[in-house]
Amino acid sequence: xxTLAVTVTYKCGSVARFDVPDVGTALVVAEINLxxxxxxxxxxxxxxxxLRRRVQGTAGFWQINP
Numbered sequence: 001x002x003t004l005a006v007t008v009t010y011k012c013g014s015v016a017r018f019d020v021p022d023v024g025t026a027l028v029v030a031e032i033n034l035x036x037x038x039x040x041x042x043x044x045x046x047x048x049x050x051l052r053r054r055v056q057g058t059a060g061f062w063q064i065n066p
Contacts, residue, residue: 003019003020003021003043003044004019004020004021004022004023004025004026004041004042004043004048005017005018005019005020005041005042005043006018006020006026006029006030006033006039006040006041007039007040007042008029008030008033008034008037008038008039009037009038009039009040010034010037011035011036011037016033018033023041023048026041027051030051030053030062034053035053035055035060036053036054036055036060037052037053038050038051038052038053039051039053049064049065050064050065051063051064051065052064052065
């Protein structure tokens with residue numbers, strides 16, 4: 001079973017890394033751990049996606065880049 005990692009970069013500049021079993025869990029971990037900033041999902045072959053958490057008014061949304 002391959003393992004993915006979520007690397008979260010907080011707005012203050014600190015970084016945290018979480019090992020996760022799948023993409024769905026990676027998205028949940030990013031959602032829980034990041035109010036605003038960026039996260040990268042990586043696998044054995046490298047970067048799978050770069051996520052940027054945006055806050056607009058009272059609603060937040062994710063911008064996803066491959």
